[in-house]
Amino acid sequence: PIILFGALSGNTDKRKGWDLLHKSLKILEQQEFKFQIVILGQSEERFDLALKSKITYIQRLSDDYSLAMLYSASDLVVVPSRMENLPQMATEAQACGVPVAGFNCTGLPDTVEHKKTGYLAKAYDTKDLANGIYWVLNNVERKSSLGLEARKRAVELWSEDKIVKRYASLFSKLKNKKFI
Helix, strand or coil, rough: EEEEEECCCCCHHHHHHHHHHHHHHHHHHHCCCCEEEEEEECCCCCCCCCCCCEEECCCCCCCCCHHHHHHHHCCEECCCCCCCCHHHHHHHHCCCCCCCEEEECCCCHHHHCEEEEEEECCCCCCCHHHHHHHHCCCHHHHHHHHHHHHCCCCCCCCCCCHHHHHHHHHHHCCCCCCCC
């Protein structure tokens, strides 16, 4: 399976949680779980990651088609951030039908439904994140079901039609209000 992680600074920005994901991946390797990791936002290795698994680096992608193809080629997107509002990578992955794993903190609980569209590990618990990654990826039917639910939820919450209707409703409510 292909695990996708992304951050413009790749694996060097502590806020994005690569070090936490790295510990989780090491746990999975110790359990002899086979996977590949793709790091989006970095074109080359910045330091020795000491992983046995294949690592692919992809520079920043800026067009929707390339991003959608990368998400769709992935089996799981992991967003292990320490600081995040509404993680765009998580919303985009789910829009492409890809489950997301991360921590049950920051903006992820607003994006991922635990065990319905992905997995939310205890905050910064690398063993639980490893368990979640394994839980998603070790069962093909489960992974597929999570992906279908993720896509359904993304369309319900973040599709252009839904967002336009919400803005129109808000503007309509505010139209005749007086603000000081």
